[in-house]
Amino acid sequence: MRYEVDFLVIGSGIAGLSYALKVAPYGKVCILCKGEAAEGSTRYAQGGIAAVMYDSDSFDKHIQDTLVAGDGICDRSVVEMTIREAPDRIRELVQYGVNFDKSRAGDRFDLHREGGHSEFRILHHKDNTGAEIERGLLEAVYSHPNIEIKEHQFAIDIITQHHLGQRVTKHTPDIECYGVYALDCKTNQIDTYLAKVTLLATGGMGNVYTTTTTPIVSTGDGVAMVHRARGVLADLEFMQFHPTSLYNPAEKPAFLITEAMRGAGAILKDHKGNEFMHKYDKRLSLAPRDIVARAIDNEMKIAGVDHLYLDARGIGKDELINGFPTIYAKCLELGINITKDMIPIRPAAHYQCGGIKVNRDGESSIHHLYAAGECACTGLHGGNRLASNSLLEAVVYAHNAAMSAIERVKSRQLCHQVPDWNAEGMVLNEEMVLITQTKRELQELMWNYVGIVRSDLRLQRAFDRLNLIFRETEDLYNRSVLTEELSELRNLIACAYLIIKMARARRENVGLHYSIDLV
Numbered sequence: 001m002r003y004e005v006d007f008l009v010i011g012s013g014i015a016g017l018s019y020a021l022k023v024a025p026y027g028k029v030c031i032l033c034k035g036e037a038a039e040g041s042t043r044y045a046q047g048g049i050a051a052v053m054y055d056s057d058s059f060d061k062h063i064q065d066t067l068v069a070g071d072g073i074c075d076r077s078v079v080e081m082t083i084r085e086a087p088d089r090i091r092e093l094v095q096y097g098v099n100f101d102k103s104r105a106g107d108r109f110d111l112h113r114e115g116g117h118s119e120f121r122i123l124h125h126k127d128n129t130g131a132e133i134e135r136g137l138l139e140a141v142y143s144h145p146n147i148e149i150k151e152h153q154f155a156i157d158i159i160t161q162h163h164l165g166q167r168v169t170k171h172t173p174d175i176e177c178y179g180v181y182a183l184d185c186k187t188n189q190i191d192t193y194l195a196k197v198t199l200l201a202t203g204g205m206g207n208v209y210t211t212t213t214t215p216i217v218s219t220g221d222g223v224a225m226v227h228r229a230r231g232v233l234a235d236l237e238f239m240q241f242h243p244t245s246l247y248n249p250a251e252k253p254a255f256l257i258t259e260a261m262r263g264a265g266a267i268l269k270d271h272k273g274n275e276f277m278h279k280y281d282k283r284l285s286l287a288p289r290d291i292v293a294r295a296i297d298n299e300m301k302i303a304g305v306d307h308l309y310l311d312a313r314g315i316g317k318d319e320l321i322n323g324f325p326t327i328y329a330k331c332l333e334l335g336i337n338i339t340k341d342m343i344p345i346r347p348a349a350h351y352q353c354g355g356i357k358v359n360r361d362g363e364s365s366i367h368h369l370y371a372a373g374e375c376a377c378t379g380l381h382g383g384n385r386l387a388s389n390s391l392l393e394a395v396v397y398a399h400n401a402a403m404s405a406i407e408r409v410k411s412r413q414l415c416h417q418v419p420d421w422n423a424e425g426m427v428l429n430e431e432m433v434l435i436t437q438t439k440r441e442l443q444e445l446m447w448n449y450v451g452i453v454r455s456d457l458r459l460q461r462a463f464d465r466l467n468l469i470f471r472e473t474e475d476l477y478n479r480s481v482l483t484e485e486l487s488e489l490r491n492l493i494a495c496a497y498l499i500i501k502m503a504r505a506r507r508e509n510v511g512l513h514y515s516i517d518l519v
């Protein structure tokens with residue numbers, strides 16, 4: 001099938017949905033998502049969204065906290081712009097129907113505090129803020145007559161001049177995006193979507209690693225597509241590991257224990273129940289994430305254990321049950337009463353700070369291709385994202401991209417010369433085990449060699465092993481009918497390659513990139 005739209009959006013998380021709502025008055029919008037519409041990291045966000053809403057806080061303080069967490073390599077002008085725009089974007093979310101918790105009197109937002117923040121500035125909805133944002137935005141999108149949302153449509157590749165038979169390299173100056181090819185996961189057909197402008201809002205790549213808080217759809221598809229289309233990517237060595245995922249080895253994705261719990265007074269403890277953060281940072285359990293995750297990793301390695309603890313018992317029963325109902329219920333299900341028991345935790349891959357390089361309008365290096373949300377690299381996070389700045393970045397850049405796309409679409413024609421996908425001569429690969437086993441190998445090698453602590457030797461090993469996995473998978477790809485699983489595997493391999501390549505090139509320990517050879 002061939003489809004033609006003005007605005008094509010890949011992804012239905014906070015970035016894709018908020019962009020779609022803004023461009024919808026100016027043309028036909030189609031949102032593709034590879035799973036169900038609500039599935040993505042957005043709905044799992046717990047802590048909330050950071051913004052300066054009252055005079056007790058200031059833009060300067062939020063800017064400073066973001067720059068400090070980013071370890072000196074944020075783009076200062078981007079940080080300033082994003083943080084100053086935050087209150088307007090929050091008010092829009094509220095207008096779309098998103099509810100944030102209010103104070104008892106109901107006149108102010110109730111604000112939480114998280115690691116690296118010098119003030120209470122996290123707007124939240126109990127401990128399930130992302131689910132509330134996703135609900136509010138999806139309802140607004142479903143009721144908009146110009147927006148069509150199509151589930152189980154897997155974007156495979158960005159269409160560029162390459163598909164018109166022209167040679168495209170990373171030095172080609174004017175690579176253009178004409179839309180995407182997408183696999184309809186129900187019919188197994190590959191459809192052609194032609195668009196005047198396209199937004200990638202495909203989220204993160206946590207599934208490159210064995211243990212991750214991100215959902216199964218987070219396989220770095222947007223980044224991998226841009227890599228194949230020869231677009232510019234940046235900062236992928238900065239994978240953020242959240243210090244406190246619930247230790248429950250069989251569960252995928254790993255369930256998050258929000259940092260807001262540490263903001264409310266929960267304390268990290270070692271396997272014997274002793275505090276240890278004083279050995280690492282004077283901000284103790286509320287130090288920025290990179291420092292806390294490394295400290296936990298180190299303590300686990302010294303003691304030879306596979307988890308430590310978060311002690312929330314000091315917070316008080318009422319506050320725990322009412323303020324963190326999702327975590328309370330989840331732990332209880334596993335026999336852990338958080339008002340009485342310490343919570344077993346370990347770090348998990350959580351957020352990719354790098355991604356598709358975009359300018360302040362969300363434009364990638366490929367013309368008519370925008371990116372927003374976790375798949376984009378704006379310069380806001382530098383070497384390490386400050387907690388709750390991700391949802392914020394997503395709405396700010398979705399807005400900027402929308403304003404720019406609305407202008408671009410006016411003078412843009414669809415490219416009707418694009419051919420349909422050619423699957424001739426391909427056979428259905430019957431051996432799923434080839435894919436599932438390779439994916440497991442990839443995740444393990446990334447976890448063991450390219451995780452929280454790296455070294456030159458580990459990165460070299462990872463690179464060599466990845467090379468083999470890459471060759472085997474490309475061979476499979478060249479002879480098989482394309483499936484979602486194979487496509488995701490190729491994308492994970494591409495992301496792993498980019499993380500390793502950028503990690504090897506980074507010759508200093510900064511932010512989330514830490515190598516024992518660079519100490």
Ligand code: FAD
Pocket residue numbers: 010011012013014015016032033034035036037039040041042043044045046047048049050129130153154155156201202203204213214215217218221222256350351372373374375387388389390391392394
């Ligand atoms: P997502 O919400 O991940 O959505 C991605 C979308 O892209 C999905 O619809 C998916 O189906 C679609 N997609 C992907 N690939 C394809 C493809 N090939 N074809 C078609 N569709 C595709 N950040 C904060 O600021 N505050 C928090 O409190 C917070 N808590 C978090 C808690 C957890 C457990 C996790 C995992 C993350 C948390 N984060 C938080 C990070 C934040 O939630 C994410 O960075 C953010 O939600 C990403 O939004 P997004 O719109 O970019 O992508």
Ligand code: SIN
Pocket residue numbers: 045046047048257258259260351386387388389390
């Ligand atoms: C959390 O609630 O701890 C996650 C916040 C974030 O990832 O920004």
